[in-house]
Amino acid sequence: MNEIKKCLIGKNNTCVPIWFMRQAGRYLPEFINIRKKNKDFIKLCLNPDLSSEITLQPLKRFDVDAAIIFSDILMVPYGLGQSITFIDNLGPVLSKFEIDEFLKRDDRAFTNTLNPVYEAIKKTRKNLDSKKSLISFIGSPWTLAVYMFGLKKDKVTLDLQLMDKKKSEIDLVLKKITKFLKIHIKNQINAGADIVQIFDSWAGLVPEKNIENYCYKPNHTLVDFCKKLSVPVICFPKGIGKKYAIFSKIVKPNCVNIDFDVDPEWAKKNLNGVCIQGGMDPKILLADKNTIFKEAENFLKIFRGYPYIFNLGHGLLPQTNPDNVNQLVNFVKNYEYK
Numbered sequence: 001m002n003e004i005k006k007c008l009i010g011k012n013n014t015c016v017p018i019w020f021m022r023q024a025g026r027y028l029p030e031f032i033n034i035r036k037k038n039k040d041f042i043k044l045c046l047n048p049d050l051s052s053e054i055t056l057q058p059l060k061r062f063d064v065d066a067a068i069i070f071s072d073i074l075m076v077p078y079g080l081g082q083s084i085t086f087i088d089n090l091g092p093v094l095s096k097f098e099i100d101e102f103l104k105r106d107d108r109a110f111t112n113t114l115n116p117v118y119e120a121i122k123k124t125r126k127n128l129d130s131k132k133s134l135i136s137f138i139g140s141p142w143t144l145a146v147y148m149f150g151l152k153k154d155k156v157t158l159d160l161q162l163m164d165k166k167k168s169e170i171d172l173v174l175k176k177i178t179k180f181l182k183i184h185i186k187n188q189i190n191a192g193a194d195i196v197q198i199f200d201s202w203a204g205l206v207p208e209k210n211i212e213n214y215c216y217k218p219n220h221t222l223v224d225f226c227k228k229l230s231v232p233v234i235c236f237p238k239g240i241g242k243k244y245a246i247f248s249k250i251v252k253p254n255c256v257n258i259d260f261d262v263d264p265e266w267a268k269k270n271l272n273g274v275c276i277q278g279g280m281d282p283k284i285l286l287a288d289k290n291t292i293f294k295e296a297e298n299f300l301k302i303f304r305g306y307p308y309i310f311n312l313g314h315g316l317l318p319q320t321n322p323d324n325v326n327q328l329v330n331f332v333k334n335y336e337y338k
């Protein structure tokens with residue numbers, strides 16, 4: 001069994017496995033090269049050869065313990081019939097959401113559209129060292145709804161008026177999308193992925209009165225589904241602050257990724273002993289070597305003897321120097337407690 005899985009199922013608290021969110025893509029020159037020649041991001045995600053190549057790029061450079069499939073959480077709305085364009089400096093823009101189309105979408109059409117993602121996973125598993133995990137992922141129902149309905153006013157605030165107007169549609173989508181997310185999880189596992197991470201990147205924007213129904217319940221349903229498949233699952237409810245404690249208690253994933261606003265000491269004491277992943281601010285990787293090592297050591301010391309997977313409090317930033325990532329991986333791998 002590989003190191004990450006041992007950590008996730010509670011069989012190991014001595015070694016600290018490591019991988020990074022957004023390790024494939026964004027900051028690696030070899031990715032940027034491929035990206036320049038492939039302007040359509042969705043098409044790139046649907047190209048099994050290139051997707052698999054990009055997934056393996058970080059593993060050629062760094063001794064990380066996992067690959068994460070090069071895809072996107074927005075492939076699910078795409079599989080449900082929404083078209084998506086990525087606009088520089090603005091991010092993804094989805095075509096108008098049509099509830100009737102969504103309700104008519106059948107399972108087979110969904111799986112067929114996303115089949116290249118599963119092909120990419122198969123290909124990657126074949127070329128990946130058996131000691132390394134292959135992580136698959138989904139966006140949570142709420143985080144996907146934020147994009148599907150265009151619920152944000154700007155980068156950090158919700159359009160509450162639109163939320164009110166669309167309330168019944170949103171509630172229906174949050175319920176019905178779970179079926180497709182389960183299919184997507186199962187297909188990724190059948191193709192060879194061995195861990196699932198659920199990104200709830202906009203959990204921090206859920207209004208207090210909706211937190212139960214929009215965040216805890218849907219994450220719980222999906223975590224239970226993964227557990228029934230005997231697949232370890234990591235949740236990342238970004239931005240929920242102290243609610244990480246109640247989230248862990250209700251949702252009970254194998255592991256939670258803490259974001260960089262969460263105090264790691266607090267997390268160790270309050271997350272019910274669940275395996276913890278991440279936490280370090282991705283901005284630290286823009287600093288000098290000593291700052292990076294000092295901060296990494298802080299996390300290693302805090303989580304000494306506790307099931308911990310080294311990762312960040314959000315994805316690697318586009319301006320990250322790959323040499324710094326390499327130095328950090330080697331530092332964590334060779335760290336010895338004094």
Ligand code: 1CP
Pocket residue numbers: 020021022023024025026035041068069070071072073074086091092137199201315
């Ligand atoms: O222009 C480009 O080159 C595209 C940049 C890019 C990349 C490399 C996007 C657009 N998505 C991805 C890949 C991706 N997305 C991965 C690949 C594997 C890896 O981690 O290396 C993963 C796991 C994601 C997940 C993802 N996509 C999330 C959840 C994690 C997070 O960052 O919070 C979210 C919110 C998205 C949506 C998305 N995809 C891309 C953009 C620009 C966005 C929007 C982000 C936003 O709204 O701020």
